[in-house]
Amino acid sequence: AAQDEDFGHPEKFCENIPAANWVISATVTFTNDDIVPYIEKVNKKDPHSGSIVTSGPTTIKDSNWLLGYSISRQPQFHKQKPNELIVWLYGLYSNTKGNYVKKTMPECDGIELCEEWLYHMGVPESEIKKMAIDATTIPNHMPYITSYFMPRALGDRPKVVPDKSKNLAFIGNFAETERDTVFTTEYSVRTAMEAVYTLLNVDRGVPEVFASAFDVRMLMNAMYYLNDRKKLTELDLPLPEKLIVKEGLKKVKGTYVEELLKKYKLI
Structure with a gap:
């Protein structure tokens, strides 16, 4: 990268990472239904x-810690036992002490990470310790996970196949490909396909990214869920904005726009 601009600016992704970052996640496996x-x-x-x-x-x-958690369909893994329930949890502030466990996330072991989550889930404090010990919590330290989300400009990541390259390509989330969003398996697969097809002159197109950012239907659907499934008339808006919404709904009455608003539960 120091020799040629085509290799991007890797320092943008490994320097100046904020102290309030995402660096720890964990999987918690419960073997009973107490949770x-x-x-x-x-x-x-x-x-x-x-x-x-x-x-x-x-x-x-x-x-x-700004804890978050995700629970996929159970069983999530082929070898998962019928009595097991697996939770993925993470925290976005690694430099603050927990509400229940008075440590930062990197200072905690698996049991302590589980205890903090159980506390926020409403488990009585008298039961937290036993429930956390009975579970199996495996912490994961990810020193560069925040790098995915660092501010960047076009050119900071190298193109999948740099302009002058004949036998070298970059794949994965730190290569630049059109319109796609990092932190996905799709991004890694799509950049690999682009690399192979380009360098080997394979006459085949890489699957396009779904253009949801420009699809009014997807925007309406997102608006509904981002506003806690409220209709436009139920939103807590200042009076001038409420009047604008009211007039706007009058103007679209009987149109296809009104049909879409109904379909996506905004009216």
Whole structure:
């Protein structure tokens, strides 16, 4: 990179990482159903129902660590036993002490990470220690996980196949490919396909990224869920904005836009 701009600017991704970063995650495996009532109370789903439990990460907004957790369909793994329930948890503030465990996340062992999460899930303090010991919590230290999300400009990441390259390509989340979003398996696969097809002159197109950012249907759907499944008329808006919404709904009455608003539950 110091010799040629085509190799990008790797220092943007490994220097100046903020102190309040994401560096620790953990998997928690429960072998009994003691935690199930608390999960059901928060997420309104039975973890053993066979469907996705958290529908993406659940963020605990009053956590000093800004803890989040995700529970996929159970069983998540082929070798998972019927009595096991697996939770993935993480925290985005690694430089603050927990609310229950008075340590930072990197200072904690697996049991302590589990205890902090159980505390926020509403487990009585008298039961937290035993429940955490009975579970198996495996911490993961990820020193460069925040690098994915560091501010960057076009050119900071090298192209998958640099302009002058004949036999070298970059793959993975730190190579530049059009429109895709980092931190996904798809990104790694797509950059690998692009590398092979380009260097070997394979006449085949890399699957396109779904253009959700420009799809009004996806934007409406996102708006509905980001606003806690509220209709436009139920949003807590200042009076001028409420009047704008009211007038806007009058103007789209009887149009395809109104049909879309109904379909995505915004009216």
